[in-house]
Amino acid sequence: CVNNNTAVGNEALLLFTGSNATAVGSGAADAATTATNLTAVGQGALSTTIDGNYNTALGATALGTGDCGDNNTGIGYAALYAFTGANATVVGSHAADAATSAAYLTAVGTHAAGSITDAEENTALGYVALSSNETGDKNTALGAFAGHKTLGAANTFIGNNAGYYTTTTDDCVAIGRNALLGVDGNTTGDYNIAIGSYTLDATTTGHSNV
Secondary structure (H helix, E strand, O other): OOOOOEEEOOOOOOOOOOOOOEEEOOOOOOOOOOOOOOEEEOOOOOOOOOOOOOOEEEOOOOOOOOOOOOOOEEEOOOOOOOOOOOOOEEEOOOOOOOOOOOOOOEEEOOOOOOOOOOOOOOEEEOOOOOOOOOOOOOOEEEOOOOOOOOOOOOOEEEOOOOOOOOOOOOOOEEEOOOOOOOOOOOOOOOOOEEEOOOOOOOOOOOOOOO
16 A cells, blocks of 8 residues: 555455555455545445446445446445446446446436346436346436336336336427326337326327327
Protein backbone atom coordinates (compact mmCIF):
# COMPACT_ATOMS: atom_id res chain seq x y z
CA CYS A 1 0.00 0.00 0.00
CA VAL A 2 1.10 3.55 -0.69
CA ASN A 3 -1.00 6.35 0.84
CA ASN A 4 -4.34 6.91 2.54
CA ASN A 5 -5.58 3.32 2.67
CA THR A 6 -7.76 1.62 5.27
CA ALA A 7 -8.12 -2.16 5.50
CA VAL A 8 -10.11 -3.96 8.19
CA GLY A 9 -10.73 -7.71 7.97
CA ASN A 10 -8.99 -10.91 7.00
CA GLU A 11 -7.14 -10.39 3.68
CA ALA A 12 -8.83 -7.06 2.98
CA LEU A 13 -6.71 -5.18 0.40
CA LEU A 14 -4.40 -8.18 0.44
CA LEU A 15 -2.54 -7.34 -2.81
CA PHE A 16 -3.06 -3.61 -2.92
CA THR A 17 -0.25 -1.26 -3.97
CA GLY A 18 -2.31 1.86 -4.75
CA SER A 19 -3.76 4.75 -2.79
CA ASN A 20 -7.03 6.09 -1.41
CA ALA A 21 -8.73 2.77 -0.79
CA THR A 22 -11.08 1.66 1.97
CA ALA A 23 -11.89 -2.03 2.48
CA VAL A 24 -13.80 -3.42 5.45
CA GLY A 25 -14.70 -7.09 5.70
CA SER A 26 -13.13 -10.48 5.17
CA GLY A 27 -11.79 -10.69 1.63
CA ALA A 28 -12.94 -7.19 0.73
CA ALA A 29 -11.06 -5.95 -2.36
CA ASP A 30 -8.53 -8.72 -1.82
CA ALA A 31 -7.56 -8.93 -5.53
CA ALA A 32 -7.20 -5.18 -6.08
CA THR A 33 -3.73 -3.98 -7.00
CA THR A 34 -3.49 -0.46 -8.45
CA ALA A 35 -7.15 0.57 -8.38
CA THR A 36 -7.78 4.20 -7.43
CA ASN A 37 -10.36 5.45 -4.94
CA LEU A 38 -12.11 2.15 -4.26
CA THR A 39 -14.49 1.50 -1.38
CA ALA A 40 -15.46 -2.04 -0.43
CA VAL A 41 -17.51 -2.81 2.68
CA GLY A 42 -18.77 -6.32 3.35
CA GLN A 43 -17.53 -9.87 3.16
CA GLY A 44 -16.18 -10.49 -0.32
CA ALA A 45 -17.18 -7.06 -1.61
CA LEU A 46 -15.29 -6.04 -4.75
CA SER A 47 -13.20 -9.16 -4.23
CA THR A 48 -12.10 -9.94 -7.80
CA THR A 49 -11.63 -6.49 -9.33
CA ILE A 50 -7.96 -5.87 -10.02
CA ASP A 51 -7.45 -2.35 -11.33
CA GLY A 52 -10.91 -0.81 -11.84
CA ASN A 53 -11.07 2.78 -10.57
CA TYR A 54 -13.71 4.72 -8.63
CA ASN A 55 -15.72 1.65 -7.66
CA THR A 56 -17.91 1.40 -4.56
CA ALA A 57 -19.28 -1.88 -3.22
CA LEU A 58 -21.35 -1.91 -0.02
CA GLY A 59 -22.78 -5.26 1.01
CA ALA A 60 -21.59 -8.84 1.18
CA THR A 61 -20.42 -10.02 -2.28
CA ALA A 62 -21.46 -6.76 -3.93
CA LEU A 63 -19.41 -6.51 -7.14
CA GLY A 64 -18.08 -9.77 -5.84
CA THR A 65 -17.04 -12.07 -8.71
CA GLY A 66 -16.42 -9.93 -11.79
CA ASP A 67 -13.29 -7.98 -12.62
CA CYS A 68 -15.16 -4.74 -13.25
CA GLY A 69 -14.14 -1.55 -15.02
CA ASP A 70 -14.47 1.99 -13.71
CA ASN A 71 -17.17 4.09 -12.06
CA ASN A 72 -19.45 1.41 -10.64
CA THR A 73 -21.56 1.49 -7.49
CA GLY A 74 -23.16 -1.64 -6.05
CA ILE A 75 -25.07 -1.36 -2.76
CA GLY A 76 -26.85 -4.39 -1.31
CA TYR A 77 -26.23 -8.09 -0.92
CA ALA A 78 -24.85 -9.50 -4.21
CA ALA A 79 -25.60 -6.27 -6.07
CA LEU A 80 -23.75 -6.32 -9.43
CA TYR A 81 -22.41 -9.67 -8.28
CA ALA A 82 -20.84 -10.76 -11.59
CA PHE A 83 -20.22 -7.38 -13.18
CA THR A 84 -17.29 -6.74 -15.50
CA GLY A 85 -18.48 -3.52 -17.15
CA ALA A 86 -18.40 0.17 -16.32
CA ASN A 87 -20.64 3.07 -15.35
CA ALA A 88 -23.32 1.10 -13.47
CA THR A 89 -25.25 2.18 -10.40
CA VAL A 90 -27.21 -0.49 -8.55
CA VAL A 91 -28.94 -0.44 -5.16
CA GLY A 92 -30.82 -3.42 -3.71
CA SER A 93 -30.35 -7.01 -2.67
CA HIS A 94 -29.59 -9.13 -5.75
CA ALA A 95 -30.14 -6.12 -8.01
CA ALA A 96 -28.51 -6.70 -11.42
CA ASP A 97 -26.70 -9.68 -9.93
CA ALA A 98 -26.44 -11.45 -13.33
CA ALA A 99 -25.14 -8.40 -15.19
CA THR A 100 -21.74 -8.80 -16.78
CA SER A 101 -20.78 -6.27 -19.42
CA ALA A 102 -23.98 -4.21 -19.29
CA ALA A 103 -23.00 -0.55 -19.61
CA TYR A 104 -24.79 2.54 -18.30
CA LEU A 105 -27.06 0.42 -16.12
CA THR A 106 -29.13 1.83 -13.28
CA ALA A 107 -31.13 -0.51 -11.05
CA VAL A 108 -32.76 0.27 -7.71
CA GLY A 109 -34.84 -2.31 -5.83
CA THR A 110 -34.63 -5.93 -4.78
CA HIS A 111 -33.95 -8.09 -7.87
CA ALA A 112 -34.33 -5.05 -10.13
CA ALA A 113 -32.81 -5.84 -13.54
CA GLY A 114 -31.88 -9.18 -12.03
CA SER A 115 -31.50 -11.11 -15.30
CA ILE A 116 -29.72 -8.54 -17.43
CA THR A 117 -26.40 -9.80 -18.76
CA ASP A 118 -24.96 -7.51 -21.42
CA ALA A 119 -27.88 -5.20 -22.30
CA GLU A 120 -26.96 -1.51 -22.32
CA GLU A 121 -28.58 1.72 -21.17
CA ASN A 122 -31.32 0.17 -19.04
CA THR A 123 -32.94 1.80 -16.02
CA ALA A 124 -35.03 -0.18 -13.53
CA LEU A 125 -36.44 1.30 -10.32
CA GLY A 126 -38.76 -0.82 -8.19
CA TYR A 127 -39.10 -4.32 -6.80
CA VAL A 128 -38.28 -6.84 -9.61
CA ALA A 129 -38.62 -4.08 -12.19
CA LEU A 130 -37.28 -5.20 -15.57
CA SER A 131 -36.17 -8.40 -13.88
CA SER A 132 -36.57 -10.82 -16.83
CA ASN A 133 -34.76 -8.81 -19.47
CA GLU A 134 -31.38 -10.25 -20.48
CA THR A 135 -30.20 -8.51 -23.64
CA GLY A 136 -32.74 -5.83 -24.58
CA ASP A 137 -31.24 -2.33 -24.63
CA LYS A 138 -32.57 1.09 -23.70
CA ASN A 139 -35.52 0.12 -21.50
CA THR A 140 -36.87 2.20 -18.63
CA ALA A 141 -39.08 0.64 -15.95
CA LEU A 142 -40.23 2.61 -12.90
CA GLY A 143 -42.48 0.96 -10.33
CA ALA A 144 -42.84 -2.38 -8.61
CA PHE A 145 -43.13 -5.15 -11.22
CA ALA A 146 -42.88 -2.62 -14.07
CA GLY A 147 -41.68 -4.40 -17.21
CA HIS A 148 -41.30 -7.57 -15.15
CA LYS A 149 -41.48 -10.00 -18.11
CA THR A 150 -40.03 -7.68 -20.74
CA LEU A 151 -37.35 -9.06 -23.07
CA GLY A 152 -37.50 -6.37 -25.77
CA ALA A 153 -35.81 -3.03 -26.29
CA ALA A 154 -36.52 0.69 -26.13
CA ASN A 155 -39.60 0.38 -23.91
CA THR A 156 -40.76 2.81 -21.23
CA PHE A 157 -42.96 1.51 -18.41
CA ILE A 158 -43.95 3.78 -15.53
CA GLY A 159 -46.31 2.62 -12.80
CA ASN A 160 -47.01 -0.44 -10.69
CA ASN A 161 -47.31 -3.48 -13.03
CA ALA A 162 -46.99 -1.30 -16.14
CA GLY A 163 -46.02 -3.52 -19.05
CA TYR A 164 -45.85 -6.50 -16.68
CA TYR A 165 -46.46 -9.29 -19.23
CA THR A 166 -44.92 -7.69 -22.31
CA THR A 167 -42.29 -10.06 -23.62
CA THR A 168 -40.58 -9.37 -26.96
CA THR A 169 -42.22 -5.98 -27.39
CA ASP A 170 -40.12 -3.06 -28.64
CA ASP A 171 -40.71 0.71 -28.56
CA CYS A 172 -43.75 0.65 -26.26
CA VAL A 173 -44.78 3.29 -23.73
CA ALA A 174 -47.02 2.51 -20.75
CA ILE A 175 -47.73 5.05 -18.01
CA GLY A 176 -50.07 4.21 -15.15
CA ARG A 177 -50.94 1.29 -12.91
CA ASN A 178 -51.45 -1.87 -15.01
CA ALA A 179 -51.11 0.10 -18.23
CA LEU A 180 -50.29 -2.29 -21.10
CA LEU A 181 -50.38 -5.09 -18.52
CA GLY A 182 -50.85 -7.80 -21.15
CA VAL A 183 -51.48 -11.53 -20.89
CA ASP A 184 -48.89 -13.96 -19.59
CA GLY A 185 -46.93 -15.54 -22.44
CA ASN A 186 -48.80 -13.77 -25.22
CA THR A 187 -47.99 -10.05 -25.24
CA THR A 188 -45.72 -9.21 -28.15
CA GLY A 189 -47.15 -6.13 -29.90
CA ASP A 190 -44.74 -3.29 -30.72
CA TYR A 191 -45.16 0.50 -30.87
CA ASN A 192 -48.05 0.69 -28.41
CA ILE A 193 -48.68 3.76 -26.26
CA ALA A 194 -50.86 3.42 -23.15
CA ILE A 195 -51.37 6.34 -20.78
CA GLY A 196 -53.60 5.91 -17.75
CA SER A 197 -54.33 3.10 -15.31
CA TYR A 198 -55.44 -0.11 -17.03
CA THR A 199 -55.11 1.44 -20.49
CA LEU A 200 -54.57 -1.28 -23.15
CA ASP A 201 -54.23 -3.77 -20.29
CA ALA A 202 -55.60 -6.68 -22.39
CA THR A 203 -53.45 -6.04 -25.47
CA THR A 204 -51.51 -9.06 -26.70
CA THR A 205 -50.30 -9.07 -30.33
CA GLY A 206 -51.82 -5.75 -31.35
CA HIS A 207 -49.36 -3.08 -32.39
CA SER A 208 -49.23 0.68 -33.01
CA ASN A 209 -52.15 1.41 -30.67
CA VAL A 210 -52.59 4.67 -28.80
